[in-house]
Amino acid sequence: MLDIKKIRADFPILNREVNGHPLVYFDNAATSQKPSQVIDKIVEYYTMYNANIHRGVHALSQEATDLFEASREKCRAFFNIPTARQCIFTSGNTHSINAVASGAHVFVKKGDEVIVSAVEHHSNIVPWQMLCERVGAHLRVIPVLDNGQLDMKAYHELLNPKTAFVVVNHISNALGVTNPVKEIVAGAHKYQAKVLIDGAQSCGHMKVDVQDINADFYTMAGHKMCGPTGIGLLYGTEEALNELPPYQGGGEMIDQVTFEHTTYAGLPHKFEAGTPNIAGGIALGAAVDYLNEVGMDNIAAYENELLVYGTEQIKSIPGAVIYGDVTDKAAVISFNVEGLHPYDLGTIIDKLGIAVRTGHHCAQPVMDRYQIAGTIRASFAFYNTKEEIDVMVQALQRAVNMLS
Structure with missing residues (x-):
């Protein structure tokens, strides 16, 4: 078991606010945050x-x-x-x-x-x-x-x-x-x-x-x-x-x-x-x-927990479509909500302090394969929490209601 509270204390950036809201950083596939030790x-x-x-x-x-x-x-x-x-x-x-x-x-x-x-x-x-x-x-x-x-x-x-x-x-x-x-x-x-x-x-x-x-x-x-x-x-x-x-x-x-x-x-x-x-x-x-020190096996197991939980919660959003929904994967959820552009959803939830990636993720052939312009990508790390996933899903539901 990881002491997530202790781990999060090692990452100074997790203490900041964005647009008046606590930062929820789910863009770890683009770059990870850095602990004080680094x-x-x-x-x-x-x-x-x-x-x-x-x-x-x-x-x-x-x-x-x-x-x-x-x-x-x-x-x-x-x-x-x-x-x-x-x-x-x-x-x-x-x-x-x-x-x-x-x-x-x-x-x-x-x-x-x-x-x-x-x-x-x-x-x-x-x-x-x-x-x-x-x-x-x-x-x-x-x-x-x-x-x-x-x-x-x-x-x-x-x-x-x-x-x-x-x-x-x-x-x-x-x-x-x-x-x-x-x-x-x-x-x-x-x-x-x-x-x-x-x-x-x-x-x-x-x-x-x-x-x-x-x-x-x-x-x-x-x-x-x-x-x-x-x-x-x-x-x-x-x-x-x-x-x-x-x-x-x-x-x-x-x-x-x-x-x-x-x-x-x-x-x-x-x-x-x-x-x-x-x-x-x-x-x-x-x-x-x-x-x-944290342990790579511990990291992999905990991030898989976040993946399973996050997948379940995102599927609860009406119209959500997950790409690459298989068991053998990292803690990355790439998804869209039918009828809505990923950029619009990403922009709205950014106003609520939530950092996700939207677009083709420097992988245009993947998007061409699914005949889509891009996706919302939520990517988790071992310093993230299920509570942060709940915040993201609530924000997404709010954004969907605004755009529908």
């Missing part, structure tokens, strides 16, 4: 340790380097990454995906096929379209069933000797549905295809074991797991990372530079050109500490 770590860095890392012999540089690398080790353990050198710091999940896609020409050749799913975020579609255009490969799409789950029969039929890369999210940001990533990876590997799993929506809500999933690449977003913005992680197998060329050139990622030839540093620095987000990296370690 915020304080950012302040501490700039107050006590501010210096560039890996480059100085003076005390501040060495202290900052130690803290930054200690955070890398915390992330390594948190995701069960085999070695710290396979834990690449990036600016975020989108950066991580682009870092792989930009160099994926070493894996994908002219005439090959790249498979994506129909429930991907734009950041896991567009980079692969760009890759296919560069090398002359073909993009193939796993269709989605009416209930929001991937059509796995169709996926296995798409796989063939031309399949070179498969990219799928672990959890759909638009629907909350959890995809069978282990089955997806195993199927792709039968054809020696590489696999990238987008873990933006899973990394702060469930226990992720990259070795168990067995993908060649796995990406994470720090700001969706109680960490700061501007920091993310890229995991890759050593074989895949060693074959992948660097995404950017500059300081830190080099071994030797001459005007005739440059050699690159080993992992992880090969992919970490320039001064990184040092404060963000250190604070991400604090976020990992916090999540470990």
Whole structure:
């Protein structure tokens, strides 16, 4: 059992009001809120340790380097990454995906096929379209069933000797549905295809074991797991990372530079050109500490309680339609009320202090699949409560009455 009152006290923003009402924050799929332990770590860095890392012999540089690398080790353990050198710091999940896609020409050749799913975020579609255009490969799409789950029969039929890369999210940001990533990876590997799993929506809500999933690449977003913005992680197998060329050139990622030839540093620095987000990296370690203290199993169980309760309450609203209404999903409810535009409902309940996301959620193909303009997305975190869900549902009912 979680002490929700104690947990909520760790998040300063939950004490504020919006439009004269207590904040109800249900936009966690876009970004999570940050506990004081993370915020304080950012302040501490700039107050006590501010210096560039890996480059100085003076005390501040060495202290900052130690803290930054200690955070890398915390992330390594948190995701069960085999070695710290396979834990690449990036600016975020989108950066991580682009870092792989930009160099994926070493894996994908002219005439090959790249498979994506129909429930991907734009950041896991567009980079692969760009890759296919560069090398002359073909993009193939796993269709989605009416209930929001991937059509796995169709996926296995798409796989063939031309399949070179498969990219799928672990959890759909638009629907909350959890995809069978282990089955997806195993199927792709039968054809020696590489696999990238987008873990933006899973990394702060469930226990992720990259070795168990067995993908060649796995990406994470720090700001969706109680960490700061501007920091993310890229995991890759050593074989895949060693074959992948660097995404950017500059300081830190080099071994030797001459005007005739440059050699690159080993992992992880090969992919970490320039001064990184040092404060963000250190604070991400604090976020990992916090999540470990609360317990990922506890978080997953409690958020599932919120999902079940929230689903029941939203279904009580006349005309409510939930997309991706399955049992195997994260605490995300994507829904509409028949005859009403999601933007109108979202705008009205914002006046009552309730933060939800409306629109296509950077997943336009998902909306096209259901022939809708967008949805209201209520996404919960372990610091939310059932009482807040009641407040949201009452506000929605009030908004429906106003617009009907």
